[in-house]
Amino acid sequence: xxxxxxxxxxxxxxxxxxxxxWFTAAAVLLAVAGLYVGFGIAPTDFQQGEVYRIIFIHVxxxxxxxxxxxxxxxxxxxxxxxxxxxxxxxxxxxxxxxxIMAVIALLTGxxxxxxxxxxxxxxxxxxxxxxxxxxxYLGYMALVAAIDDTTRADRAGxxxxxxxxxxxxxxxxxxxxxxxxxxxxxxxLTASPKMASTMLTGMLxxxxxxxxxxxxxxxxxxxxxxxxxxxxxxxxxxxxx
Amino acid sequence: xxESHLSYLAVAYGFxxxxxxxxxxVLLRTRRQSIEQVRRERDLDLDDHYESIADPRNEAATP
Amino acid sequence: MTELGAIxxxxxxxxxxxxxxxGDILNVLGFFVLACSMFPLAIGPQREWLQRIxxxxxxxAALLSVMLALPRLFEHDHADGTLDAMVASGRPLWALxxxxxxxxxxxxxxxxxxxxxxxxxxxxxxTSTLPVLVGSLLLGTPVLIGIGAITGALALGLKSxxxxxxxxxxxxxxxxxxxxxxxxxxxxxxxxxxxxxxxxGAGMLAVLLLAPLVAALALRISVE
Numbered sequence: 056x057x058x059x060x061x062x063x064x065x066x067x068x069x070x071x072x073x074x075x076x077w078f079t080a081a082a083v084l085l086a087v088a089g090l091y092v093g094f095g096i097a098p099t100d101f102q103q104g105e106v107y108r109i110i111f112i113h114v115x116x117x118x119x120x121x122x123x124x125x126x127x128x129x130x131x132x133x134x135x136x137x138x139x140x141x142x143x144x145x146x147x148x149x150x151x152x153x154x155i156m157a158v159i160a161l162l163t164g165x166x167x168x169x170x171x172x173x174x175x176x177x178x179x180x181x182x183x184x185x186x187x188x189x190x191x192y193l194g195y196m197a198l199v200a201a202i203d204d205t206t207r208a209d210r211a212g213x214x215x216x217x218x219x220x221x222x223x224x225x226x227x228x229x230x231x232x233x234x235x236x237x238x239x240x241x242x243x244l245t246a247s248p249k250m251a252s253t254m255l256t257g258m259l260x261x262x263x264x265x266x267x268x269x270x271x272x273x274x275x276x277x278x279x280x281x282x283x284x285x286x287x288x289x290x291x292x293x294x295x296x
Numbered sequence: 297x298x299e300s301h302l303s304y305l306a307v308a309y310g311f312x313x314x315x316x317x318x319x320x321x322v323l324l325r326t327r328r329q330s331i332e333q334v335r336r337e338r339d340l341d342l343d344d345h346y347e348s349i350a351d352p353r354n355e356a357a358t359p
Numbered sequence: 360m361t362e363l364g365a366i367x368x369x370x371x372x373x374x375x376x377x378x379x380x381x382g383d384i385l386n387v388l389g390f391f392v393l394a395c396s397m398f399p400l401a402i403g404p405q406r407e408w409l410q411r412i413x414x415x416x417x418x419x420a421a422l423l424s425v426m427l428a429l430p431r432l433f434e435h436d437h438a439d440g441t442l443d444a445m446v447a448s449g450r451p452l453w454a455l456x457x458x459x460x461x462x463x464x465x466x467x468x469x470x471x472x473x474x475x476x477x478x479x480x481x482x483x484x485x486t487s488t489l490p491v492l493v494g495s496l497l498l499g500t501p502v503l504i505g506i507g508a509i510t511g512a513l514a515l516g517l518k519s520x521x522x523x524x525x526x527x528x529x530x531x532x533x534x535x536x537x538x539x540x541x542x543x544x545x546x547x548x549x550x551x552x553x554x555x556x557x558x559x560g561a562g563m564l565a566v567l568l569l570a571p572l573v574a575a576l577a578l579r580i581s582v583e
Binding site for chain 2: 108
């Protein structure tokens with residue numbers, strides 16, 4: 056069986072359609088389980104009370120924002136090296152979800168920061184890096200939207216993603232350095248070191264839920280992209296008789 | 297420091313639910329618009345013997 | 360044409376063109392000075408404050424001045440077709456780009472460096488920080504130009520080109536700013552700026568090697 060067969064849009068479109076319900080269901084089930092553990096089982100935090108439970112959204116969304124960007128960079132390599140059209144479409148399909156994850160991470164981070172540290176925004180390393188990551192997402196989306204020629208847009212976006220992904224560790228390192236220099240003991244919004252194992256379980260379940268959700272959203276979006284790009288072909292036109 | 301700050305929790309979770317809901321609505325709307333576009337262009341075109349630029353394995357135009 | 364010949368050719372050409380438009384250099388310098396001046400006007404002229412924010416302000420102003428001059432790098436050549444000719448010619452594109460980047464640095468960054476000591480005085484910076492300020496800009500401005508070349512090449516010819524380019528550039532500029540301004544602040548605080556400067560230097564080397572290649576690839580994507 057040739058795995059590259061699935062890289063053809065006419066084959067991938069129905070496959071994505073069949074996989075979609077499974078990932079959606081997985082996302083819902085994991086989210087329910089995660090919230091149950093997060094609210095029903097995990098104990099009240101000694102220092103922060105109940106408000107710490109924001110981490111069950113904040114941490115998964117921050118991780119996913121980062122992870123999705125890496126996946127996009129992987130597809131970018133496929134786009135540039137193997138000129139795979141489907142890979143370029145997957146980049147475009149993942150970008151909005153990644154950006155939304157970054158926004159959620161930033162907003163929940165701010166909402167967590169206010170009662171915990173007294174300020175809506177403390178310029179900590181993690182949040183500042185996530186803010187820059189959001190701009191990397193927006194830059195990618197703006198670039199591909201501004202270019203009319205599809206092939207040029209795909210390849211330009213892919214190159215931008217590769218330049219970005221190389222810079223992300225450098226950006227994170229520089230922001231962390233800057234942060235520790237200017238604040239002494241780092242004021243970090245990451246959870247306190249004494250995390251109950253149930254809290255970790257809740258975070259893990261919600262992270263998996265976010266992952267399944269991201270895959271489902273990307274599969275749905277890429278199907279629409281395929282329809283738009285291939286709307287002149289026979290196989291697409293016969294789909295909606 | 298043991299106040300519940302439940303309002304903060306509610307806003308955070310509420311915003312997240314809203315963001316996901318909006319994304320889902322936009323996803324469904326985009327799909328609907330794409331399908332409409334396919335139908336519209338198909339009905340306008342009398343000759344539908346186009347090939348996909350991406351994949352040579354589509355059915356060839358019938359003679 | 361050899362690689363070195365291509366670099367020299369592009370360098371000479373861009374310098375000649377820049378000499379015919381000397382106003383551009385004044386624009387860059389004018390923006391640099393004005394941008395720096397905004398801050399005392401905005402927050403007041405107290406010496407301690409200015410001393411505290413001086414390194415950061417000068418660095419940000421230099422960064423923005425360089426960035427604003429960058430769309431010119433490829434847009435003129437793109438508009439009159441020279442860029443297409445360069446890409447289609449058999450000459451090594453990365454070498455032509457490298458020549459252009461060197462010219463851009465000489466025309467944009469060098470004047471800024473010349474003006475920096477005067478601005479440092481305006482912000483009451485201690486004289487011990489001056490070498491570090493100039494040194495950090497010396498190491499950092501090539502990186503800014505290299506990154507700007509790549510993003511400028513990607514956004515070539517688009518209607519929203521320059522604005523889009525700045526959106527793409529600025530996140531990538533963050534490490535350069537952090538290490539550059541940080542070096543000066545370290546010096547001002549009595550610590551060693553060597554770590555910052557070493558990182559900047561490493562970045563500069565990486566950019567010198569990679570930026571012409573990546574920018575050439577971006578140009579091919581945009582033009583072909």
